[in-house]
Amino acid sequence: MNWRKSTYSGGGEGNTCVEIAETVTRIAIRDSKDPARATLSVPVPSFAAFVEGIKRHPRPGA
Known part of the structure; x- marks a missing residue:
């Protein structure tokens, strides 16, 4: 799978987020x-x- 991180991932190495991978369905x-x-x-x-x-409905303070 081709995983990608959010452009909003935080901190130094950008490892404080989730990653997603897309398939057709x-x-x-x-x-x-x-x-x-x-x-x-x-x-x-x-x-x-x-x-x-x-x-x-974004998170308050975001």
């Missing part, structure tokens, strides 16, 4: 601090709805 998500551990996989439409929800 699913988005895989893993912890960048421990990439060998299990991943979460969700359907593309569900991930898109999640991202849109975050854009509409």
Whole structure:
């Protein structure tokens, strides 16, 4: 899989975020601090709805 980190990943080496990898039908998500551990996989439409929800309701102070 081709993993990528958010452009908003924080700190020195950018390892305080999640990484995602895309397939045709699913988005895989893993912890960048421990990439060998299990991943979460969700359907593309569900991930898109999640991202849109975050854009509409950003974290306070962000």
